[in-house]
Amino acid sequence: MSINEILTITIVLTAVFAYINHRLIKWPPTIGIMVLSLLSSMLLVIFGNFHSMLSDKAVQLASSINFREVLLNFMLSFLLFAGAIQIDAGKLKKERWPVLALSTLGILISTTLVGGMTWGLFGLFHLPIPFIYCLLFGALISPTDPIAVLAILKTAKIPSSLELKISGESLFNDGVAVVVFVTLLDAAGSGVSAVDFLAVGRLFLQEAVGGLLFGGLLGYIGFYALRSIDDYKVEVLVTLAIVMGGYLIASHLHVSGPLAMVVAGIITGNKVKDEALSDTSRDYLDKFWELVDEILNAILFLLIGLEMLIIKINMTVLLIGVLSVLTVLLARWVSVFFPVLLLRFKIKFEKHAVAILTWGGLRGGLSVALALSLSPAMHRDEFVLITYMIVVFSILVQGLTIGKLAKRLQRT
Known part of the structure; x- marks a missing residue:
């Protein structure tokens, strides 16, 4: 399938599902689009034999899209930058300790707990999977996803201070989670005994701290460039260059691109908009990045729904996935409880x-x-299915009920 076909079908499906959701379902756009995409995928799987041509085309579309490449190397930079622009730096500074604790200590606690409980679940069903691979799963499922969080919190109507803690944590915990994941990935490939903890420390400094510093540099380069002109078309182009060029350079420097985009976005959303832009330019910049955010989120959640077409289903692993939803929630509670207890x-x-x-x-x-970046030898099929189930539950059940839960708890 050609790139033109992939782009055309993806955009058309996203637009159709967005229209149906807006007119009929009226859920948050990302959730509505993903539900319709999931339902369409399920119908194609169930009735594929009766409409083999349509089913084959859908599977071909899902197989043609490298989800990992599309998200990690393209969409993530735009979505993180667009989300960070909306963050109030002054308010974030007040919440810096909870955000820091949740995005570091919380990740480590959750990774360890999820890894241990997942290893126990596989053993319970007589599927002996090495503990190091279960820890890898703990690392990839522990970070709260900034894309899902920011898209859904807009309509959740929870207290603003809590919203800022959740959104701030989700923006910053990527760097820690990716470092933990990469370290465990190396350990799984070379053997746990070969892990050099000094090298792990250097990797963390290079990836996380390097990403923060590089993001600050990008943000201030953008600030001085935008301060010297007053043309909204050029100013929007400069912010695009910051995102696309900055993310590419970050990958070559081996620093965290996601963290760089978050810092650059916060500087752009606060210092740049306050001190370097006219009212007209500020309005155009806000609307442009809001539109980019909405469109890419819609496409992303469509792709999540379509992934169901190519995920291999195993009934035993499916049951483990159901139980894993509970274990991940338990691990999340513990990883929140202890940092909050320490900071109270x-x-x-x-x-x-x-x-x-x-x-x-x-x-x-x-x-x-x-999960898709795991090799087949690391039981990728099993972990992809479990991850998919947790993600779908998280977005559909937690995403649709977080506002109602917060409102009910506030009454007690």
Whole structure:
């Protein structure tokens, strides 16, 4: 299937599903589109024999799209930058300790707990999978996905301080999660005994700290460039260059592109918009990145739904996936509870903060992309199916109920 066909069919399907959702279902756009995409995929799987040509074309489309490449090397940079532009730096500074604790200590706790419980579940069903691969799964499923979180929190109507904690955590925990994932991936390939902890520390500094510094550099380059002109068309192009060029350079420098985009986006959304742009330019920039955010989110959630067509189903693994939904939620609760407990002496948390932070920790396309990056020898098919089930539950069930849960808890 040619690139033109892939793009055309993807955009047309996204537009059709978005229209149906807007007119009939009226759910948050990302959830509505994913539900329709999932239902369409299920119907094609069930009735594929009766409409073999249509089913074959759909499977061909899903197989032609490298989900990992599309998300990690293209869409993620735009979506993180667009999300970070919306963050108020002043308010984020007030929440810096909860965000830092949840995006570091929380990730490590969750990775360990999920890895251990997943290993136990596989053993319970007599599927002996090495513990290191289960830890890899813990690392890829633990980070809350900024794309899913930011898209759904817009309509959740939870307390603004809690919303900022969740969105801030989801934007910053990618760097830590990816470093943990890459480290475990290396350990799985070379043997746990060969892990050099000094090398792990250097990798963390290079990826995470390097990404933060590089993002700051990008943001200030953009600031000085935009301050010297007053033409909204050129200014929008400059921000595009920051995202596309910056992400590409970050990959060559081996620093965290996602963290760089978050920092550059926060600087652009605060210092640049406040000090370098006219009212007209600020309005155009906001609308442009809001549109990019909405369109790419819609396409991403369509692709998540279409992935069902090419995921290999195994009934035993399916049952493990159902149980894994519970274990991941339990691990999320523990990984929120302990950082909150440690910080309660210094910071006042909102009522029922642990419950809302637990239920609001959504998983999304990032986890699916990381699962797809595993090799077949690392039991990729099993972990992709389990990851997919957790992501679908997270977005559909948690995403649709987080607002109602927060409202009900606030009454008690």
